[in-house]
Amino acid sequence: MQARADNKPLSDARAIHGVLASLKLGERVPLNILINDYANGGIPEWTVCEREEDGHYAILTLTDESNIHYPNKAALDIFTCPDKTLGGRLYQWFPGCIHARNMFGDIRQHARAMCDRWPQIIGKKRS
Numbered sequence: 344m345q346a347r348a349d350n351k352p353l354s355d356a357r358a359i360h361g362v363l364a365s366l367k368l369g370e371r372v373p374l375n376i377l378i379n380d381y382a383n384g385g386i387p388e389w390t391v392c393e394r395e396e397d398g399h400y401a402i403l404t405l406t407d408e409s410n411i412h413y414p415n416k417a418a419l420d421i422f423t424c425p426d427k428t429l430g431g432r433l434y435q436w437f438p439g440c441i442h443a444r445n446m447f448g449d450i451r452q453h454a455r456a457m458c459d460r461w462p463q464i465i466g467k468k469r470s
Contacts, residue, residue: 350375363403371389372405378421387409388407392405403420403421417436425456448456
């Protein structure tokens with residue numbers, strides 16, 4: 344498994360959108376897109392399981408096939424447009440079930456905060 348310290352997160356809104364909007368069903372989110380790591384430091388293997396799109400935006404439902412914390416797949420929703428990418432909260436994903444898409448937070452702001460602390464993160468991971 345790759346370490347987060349080897350994959351500095353993208354923090355530019357258009358760059359994040361470009362990567363996420365190009366993902367197809369079944370494709371894995373690259374590690375340089377920081378979505379949501381687990382509290383124990385585990386890095387989810389986010390995979391696109393549902394997607395909606397309009398020429399300007401995309402809404403992706405991502406699941407983590409490797410998750411062992413939930414009896415079903417851990418999931419979250421991502422809304423991305425060229426100027427902003429928002430992520431929702433973790434929930435248990437059941438195929439075909441309707442779930443609310445609210446409580447989105449700005450992924451770019453989270454990535455910027457990580458980039459500001461990047462020297463400390465790399466130092467902790469490699470020591």
